[in-house]
Amino acid sequence: MYTCGPTIYDYAHIGNFRTFIFEDILRRYLKFKGYSVTQVMNLTDVDDRTVKASRKEGIKLREYTERYAKAFFEDLDALNIERAEYYPRATEHIKEMTALVKKLIDNGYAYETAGSTYYDISKFTGYGKLSGVAASQQGIRVTADEYGKDEARDFALWKTWDEDDGEVFWETEVGKGRPGWHLECSAMSMKYLGETFDIHAGGVDLIFPHHENEIAQSEAATGKPFVKYWLHAEHLIVEGRKMSKSLGNFYTLRDLIQKGYDPTAIRYLLISAHYRDQLNFTFKGLDQASNTATRLNEFHTRLQEAQNSTTHNPTITTLTHKLLKNFDEAMDQDLNTPAALAALFEAVRDINKELDTGKYSRQDIQQATDTLNKVNTVLGILKPQAKPTTLEQEILQLIHAREDARKRKDWTTADKIRTQLQQKGIILEDTPQGVKWRIKR
Ligand SMILES: [Zn+2]
Incomplete structure (x- = not known):
């Protein structure tokens, strides 16, 4: 599974984390179902934004991006996101990227103009098959890494050095310069996962041009299908509006933690909507999520502190089986996390009622605890508890x-x-x- 990672030029925002948590749920659920998972997430440490930001601060690109890479991993831990198997960085795969550019030139899909190399989208008949964007603007080039849906254009694979790049360049067989942003994901995914692999995920904003360009690069180079399944997480909006710095509704994870919110509650909120639905992030919703996450953790503590009576309570057995069945059915429906959470809270309510009767055995408690822990291997919303010494x-x-x-x-x-x-x-x-x-x- 390949998941497009962060551009480490700033702290990741909660919209980014919505996608990363969705991918974490996907990864965990595949494991829950018995699959073995190899996940690759790239770190974009050279592109238009990182180069610009590091130059503005007057420090070396690596020094600049390192700060945000470190912050990114701290945020992953805070949100209980499992680590991928590989986090390749673009700057450490220049060789693989230039080899891919050469191959595209050799295969007739790329051309050089004024030292830069562009992908000729008119040569790739499948262009637009993921996004539905038609490759009509033939022969018009775009150099910027990011551009709009109305601009299906020949995009830069390799950008020739110019003054704005300062010290950021590599001397390679395709010239002195730096890679275009789209190139790294094709080069690194194929290096770690092979020319064809199972799952590629990301946010919907990456469908065009980024993922469309990844397909064009990879399939034109290998002649093989690039990815079997694409999964995209919808946008997160804040209080009903697009999140933006100018509207003052732009939040990083750190902003929310500073406001006193627990990362567990943030994680809960971010999985409470289906990944293919837009999620409206509100502070009212986050307060509710905090209460709900607390209730769940209190239930967990109650189980751990439950004193054993000797009477077996068969209803608890029935309820745990029902939870596992409902959870499984919900998650099998394209990772329906809202339904899975509903099943969990129904079980919490009903098992709490049984505990109130005072009739249960040590085995009943163990079974309820095991079931809760099992479901939590996917959801990851129980606070980690210190292991008893x-x-x-x-x-x-x-x-x-x-x-x-x-x-x-x-x-x-x-x-x-x-x-x-x-x-x-x-x-x-x-x-x-x-x-x-x-x-x-
Ligand atoms: Zn990517």
Whole structure:
């Protein structure tokens, strides 16, 4: 699976993260279904924007992009996004890119003009097959990395050096200059995944021209189908309007964390709409998402702290099976996360009711916990809990043993265990909710 990554010229915004989280859900669900996944996500560290921004600041391109690469990985961790297997950088694949340009020239799909090399879209009969944009503007060139849908044009594969590039250039067999943005994804995806691979994903804004150009580059070079399945995440809008810096409704993940929001709630909100529907991000919605995520985490804690009664509750078994079935069905429908979340919260409500009755066994609790954890391997919205230390595990085992002794009315053993724990500095308290323990201060 190839997923177009960030251009590391600035912090990624929540619209970017909507796409990256959708891809994370896709990756996790494929694994949930038993597939093995090799994911590649590129880091664009040379293009019009990175060159311009680093020059403006007067520092080396690598130094500039490194700052945002580091921030990007911190953001991925905060949002509980699993790491891809490869994060290739454009600047480290110049050789692969120039080889691809040469091949396109040799195959008659590219031409050189004034030191730059352009892709001739009129030569590729399949041009427009992904986006539906017709290749009508023959012979008109565009040098910029990004351009609009009404401009299906010959695009730059290799840009000859000019003064604006400063120190950013490579001396190669296709001339002195730098790669066009679209080139890296063809070169790097084929390097790591082969000439034909299964899944390519990204945001809808990448369909044209970026993905259309990737297909044109790859298929003209190899003569083989490039990608089997394309998946695109819809736009995120903010409070009903397009997110933009000028409207003052532009948010990075860091902006939201600074406002006091928990990344778990942000992740929850970003998966609460289907990936092919537009998502309207609002602060009211984020507040609701915070409450919902908290409720789920409280349920998780309740399961962990549940004291065992001995009566098996078959309803809990039924409810966990129902959750897994509904979750599976929802996600099988093109990753229907809203339906999957609805199934989860229905189960939380119903299992909570069963816990209220006080009738359940240790196995029931284990089964509910396992099911919740299983669903969470895909959703990733439970806060990571600190693993119990060896000491904690030992204490809990002793507490269980004491409980069992008390149930057998074996008071001698129960007292012996209490003393044993006291010697470790552990105080037991019998409360109406069961036995609690604390460390003696
Ligand atoms: Zn790409």
